[in-house]
Structure formats: structure tokens, C-alpha cells
Amino acid sequence: MVKKKAKKKAARRAVRKPEAEFPKKHRIEVEVNGVKYTHEVEPRLLLVHYIRDVLGLTGTHIGCDTTNCGACTVLMDGEDGRWKAIKSCTMFAVQANGRRILTIEGLAKGDELHPLQKAFWEHHGLQCGYCTPGMIMSALGYLMINPNPSEMDVRKGISGNLCRCTGYQNIVKAILAAAEEIRSSGRPIL
Amino acid sequence: MIPKQFEYFAPKTVGQAISLLKKYKEDAKVLAGGQSLIPMMKLRLAAPKYVIDLNNIKGLSYIKEAGGVIRIGALTRHAEIEHSPLIREKLPIMAEAAEWIADQQVRNLGTIGGAISHCDPAGDWAPNLLALDAELVIQGARRRVVKAVKFFKGPFETDLKPTEILTEIRIPLPRGGRVGQAYMKFERKAGDFATVGVAANLLLNDNNEIVKAGIGITAVAPAPFRASEAEKILVGKQPTAELVEQAAQAAADMAQPWSDLRGSAEYKKEMTRVFTRRAVKRALERAGVTL
Numbered sequence: 001m002v003k004k005k006a007k008k009k010a011a012r013r014a015v016r017k018p019e020a021e022f023p024k025k026h027r028i029e030v031e032v033n034g035v036k037y038t039h040e041v042e043p044r045l046l047l048v049h050y051i052r053d054v055l056g057l058t059g060t061h062i063g064c065d066t067t068n069c070g071a072c073t074v075l076m077d078g079e080d081g082r083w084k085a086i087k088s089c090t091m092f093a094v095q096a097n098g099r100r101i102l103t104i105e106g107l108a109k110g111d112e113l114h115p116l117q118k119a120f121w122e123h124h125g126l127q128c129g130y131c132t133p134g135m136i137m138s139a140l141g142y143l144m145i146n147p148n149p150s151e152m153d154v155r156k157g158i159s160g161n162l163c164r165c166t167g168y169q170n171i172v173k174a175i176l177a178a179a180e181e182i183r184s185s186g187r188p189i190l
Numbered sequence: 191m192i193p194k195q196f197e198y199f200a201p202k203t204v205g206q207a208i209s210l211l212k213k214y215k216e217d218a219k220v221l222a223g224g225q226s227l228i229p230m231m232k233l234r235l236a237a238p239k240y241v242i243d244l245n246n247i248k249g250l251s252y253i254k255e256a257g258g259v260i261r262i263g264a265l266t267r268h269a270e271i272e273h274s275p276l277i278r279e280k281l282p283i284m285a286e287a288a289e290w291i292a293d294q295q296v297r298n299l300g301t302i303g304g305a306i307s308h309c310d311p312a313g314d315w316a317p318n319l320l321a322l323d324a325e326l327v328i329q330g331a332r333r334r335v336v337k338a339v340k341f342f343k344g345p346f347e348t349d350l351k352p353t354e355i356l357t358e359i360r361i362p363l364p365r366g367g368r369v370g371q372a373y374m375k376f377e378r379k380a381g382d383f384a385t386v387g388v389a390a391n392l393l394l395n396d397n398n399e400i401v402k403a404g405i406g407i408t409a410v411a412p413a414p415f416r417a418s419e420a421e422k423i424l425v426g427k428q429p430t431a432e433l434v435e436q437a438a439q440a441a442a443d444m445a446q447p448w449s450d451l452r453g454s455a456e457y458k459k460e461m462t463r464v465f466t467r468r469a470v471k472r473a474l475e476r477a478g479v480t481l
Contacts (some may be wrong), residue, residue, distance in 0.1 A: 022195065022197055023195050023196055023197045023198065024197060024198075026198060042195070043195075043196055043197065043198035043241065044192060044193045044194070044195055044196060044231075046192075046228075046232075049192075065191045065232065066191075066229055066232070066233075067225065067228075067229050067292075067296065070293070070295060073295055078267075078298070079251060084269070084298040084299075085294055085295045085298060086295050086298050086299050087295045087296065087299075089232075090224060090225055090228045090229060090296075090299070091224060091228065091299065092198070092224070092228070094198055094200075094243075095221075095224070095243060095245060138294065138295065141294060141295070141298070142294055145273065145294075156380075157294060158294075159293045159294070159380040159381050160292065160293025160294055160295045160296065160381060161293075
């Protein structure tokens with residue numbers, strides 16, 4: 001009996017031990033949708049989990065979790081200061097230290113939807129809606145590179161995003177309409 | 191999916207990164223763009239105890255031209271190569287190749303140095319660097335320069351030692367004569383790894399003879415390789431449809447593909463022939479030769 005208990009205790013210690021000495025948590029400062037946050041994070045925490053579970057911004061979705069589907073797409077400022085679409089399931093939160101991030105929640109200005117959001121609504125660019133935040137953020141990243149795309153360009157631009165309802169026709173229409181709207185308004189894309 | 195626990199380091203210099211590699215050796219992994227490493231860690235195909243993130247090292251991301259050579263920092267993102275005005279003007283094949291890599295989001299994070307060091311047997315950069323006679327700068331205890339043909343050794347295996355980091359890619363700009371370059375990739379669906387990919391780099395003289403040929407092939411051998419037999423057939427001759435066909439066959443004969451979900455070994459060999467022919471033809475067209 002005593003032996004059994006000691007064994008159990010040793011086993012528990014063996015499980016706990018690595019956690020106690022490793023890994024070290026890291027302090028990160030990030031700005032998400034204009035709000036500054038500071039947190040202590042474990043290195044293995046993925047950016048998408050940080051956004052969803054720590055910040056509570058659940059508009060960014062997790063689809064495939066294998067860098068294929070693009071549901072987790074957000075914008076992050078690059079080394080050159082420009083916004084870039086990235087897959088937040090394929091980056092560690094600790095790497096986002098000092099960066100600015102924009103998620104779908106940061107797109108609308110008060111009650112006024114972003115032209116891309118409006119166009120997805122008007123052109124029925126969604127069915128179940130699961131891929132939509134990623135599609136919109138991806139389209140936004142692409143329109144920043146190419147504000148006057150052809151239909152083929154748009155299809156290439158969102159090739160990293162999957163819509164399992166296969167609603168691509170209207171998604172492409174919506175992005176083309178939004179591009180036109182942004183160009184004719186003369187306003188900056190963001 | 192959640193990776194196994196690891197300790198994270200963000201060195202500020204290449205020297206610091208190498209010291210960490212010396213300390214932790216095989217227990218450590220270098221993180222560049224992370225677009226291969228992080229998925230592997232999530233699937234637990236990789237579970238390094240120590241991750242050394244290079245992204246905080248300044249001066250590893252650049253595209254420059256000096257003395258007829260294009261120099262690309264190892265931490266340069268695929269998208270930066272894709273959109274670089276210098277690359278588009280002087281070495282458009284590299285922009286063409288970049289466009290084939292995965293998708294916009296992956297290209298915004300993934301780096302050329304990371305991709306090459308990872309050495310996926312179906313990667314898109316390797317065939318191009320092979321065809322273009324690139325050289326790779328490697329930093330360890332000392333700095334050394336190795337030719338691309340000596341670098342890619344096998345699946346996920348390169349000439350890099352566990353205590354070394356790739357820091358720069360050097361590509362000589364073609365000089366004189368008429369130059370034609372093309373990268374053709376056959377993929378099963380948008381953004382997929384290649385079923386086969388062929389890069390062709392040809393130089394012709396005023397007599398319409400091919401004086402230099404570089405043909406790099408990916409995804410149909412344990413490591414990307416140079417189709418030297420095909421190059422031998424082309425060099426010194428005036429291009430004809432028959433000559434290109436012979437070269438394409440020679441390239442296919444060198445391929446050692448395996449059967450998987452992208453196709454049977456036999457099919458891939460045949461596609462190697464077809465895509466070598468197309469890549470060489472397109473390169474010739476760009477050099478002003480229509481067959």
C-alpha cells in the first residue's frame with residue numbers, strides 16, 4: 001500500500017516536473033484593433049488561440065488548423081509597416097510581440113461597415129459564414145497589393161482561403177464590387 | 191492542435207543564434223517564417239525542445255544587386271521577392287517562382303532561407319536556384335559559401351550542419367547574349383506542392399546556339415536536382431523541337447519519382463518530360479526563339 005502510494009507520487013512528480021522548470025513564459029505587448037494589450041504567454045500558444053481565447057475576439061475562426069483554409073486570416077503590420085494578410089494559426093503569439101494586428105472586429109467604423117463587409121452582404125458573399133472573416137481579411141490584404149484586380153486576380157488573391165459551401169462566385173463578385181467602391185470613393189482602403 | 195512545449199529564444203544577432211545552436215544542437219530548431227515548422231510542430235512531426243526565432247535579427251532581409259549578382263537575405267519573405275521591382279526587372283523568373291508558392295498569407299510570412307533550409311523535396315525555390323547557378327552563404331563558427339548543386343542532399347536534408355544558419359542567397363545575373371528563363375509548375379490544386387516543377391535557364395549566342403543551360407527539377411526525386419543530362423543535350427546546339435524533346439526525355443530519365451496521392455511514379459516521370467519540354471520552350475520563347 002505504502003509502496004503503491006509512493007509510486008503514484010513519483011509518477012505525479014514526473015509529470016509535473018517539466019512544467020515547473022520549463023518553458024518560461026514571455027511577456028508580449030500587442031496592439032489589436034487599436035487596443036494595446038500586455039500578457040504573459042507560453043511560447044507554444046498560437047496567435048489564433050491568443051486572439052480568440054485570451055482576447056475573446058472570436059470573429060477570427062479556426063478551420064483546418066493546418067495552414068490550408070485561411071479561416072484564421074488576420075492582418076499584421078510587416079517589417080515595412082504595411083498591413084499583410086497572415087494565417088494566425090501558423091504563428092506563435094510570442095512572435096507578435098510589438099506588432100499591430102487587425103481582425104474582422106476592427107474593420108467597421110462604429111455602425112458603418114467596411115466596403116468589403118457591405119459588399120459581402122449585398123452580393124450574398126456568404127452562405128454558412130464560417131469562412132467569411134478570413135475571406136474578408138484575405139481580400140483586404142490582397143486589395144492593398146492590387147487595388148484594381150481582374151476576376152482572375154481576385155481568385156488568385158483568395159486562393160489561400162477555402163469556402164466549404166463552395167460559394168466562390170459571389171465571394172469573387174463581392175470583392176470586385178468592394179474594390180470598385182473603394183476606388184470610386186477615393187477613400188483609403190482602411 | 192497544440193505543439194509540444196518548448197523554450198523560446200529571440201536572438202538579436204546571427205552570432206547569438208549560432209551560440210544557442212551550439213548549446214542545444216539537435217534539440218533546437220531554427221524558426222524563420224514558420225510556415226513549415228509550425229504546422230509540423232502542431233502535428234507533432236517535430237517537437238524541438240528549443241526554438242530559436244530569427245525574426246528579431248536585423249539585416250537578414252534584403253534584396254540587393256552588386257557586381258552582377260543579386261543577393262537575397264535569408265529572412266526575405268516570399269512575397270517580398272514576388273513584388274520586388276529589382277527582381278521583376280533583373281530576374282523575373284524568381285518572381286514567377288514566388289507566385290507559385292502556397293498562397294498570399296503563407297508568402298507574407300514564409301522566407302526563402304527557411305524554405306531552402308527546410309528542403310522539402312517538392313519545394314519551389316530549389317529548382318530555380320539550381321538552374322540559376324545560385325550560391326548559398328552559410329554562417330557557423332566560420333562563414334562558407336556553397337553552390338546550390340552541393341546544398342540539396344535529400345528529403346529535408348541539406349549541407350547545413352546543426353550549428354549553422356543560412357544567411358544569404360547569391361544569384362549571378364546572366365551576362366551577354368540572349369537570355370531565356372522560365373519556371374513551370376504542375377500542381378494538383380491551387381497552392382499545393384508541385385507534382386513536378388521545372389526551372390529552365392538558357393543563354394544563346396548570336397549564332398542562335400545554346401551556350402549555357404541550367405535545368406532544375408523538383409518533386410520527382412529525393413531532393414531537387416539539376417537535369418545535367420538534359421543540359422548536355424542542349425548546350426552547343428541550335429534549338430529545334432526535336433532537340434528540346436530529346437532533352438525533356440533525358441530529364442525524365444533522371445527523375446526518380448515515387449507514387450503518392452499526387453500520382454503514380456510512372457505518371458510523374460511522364461509529367462517530368464512534358465514540363466521540361468514546356469519550360470525549355472517557354473525559356474526559348476523568352477530568348478526570342480519560337481519553335
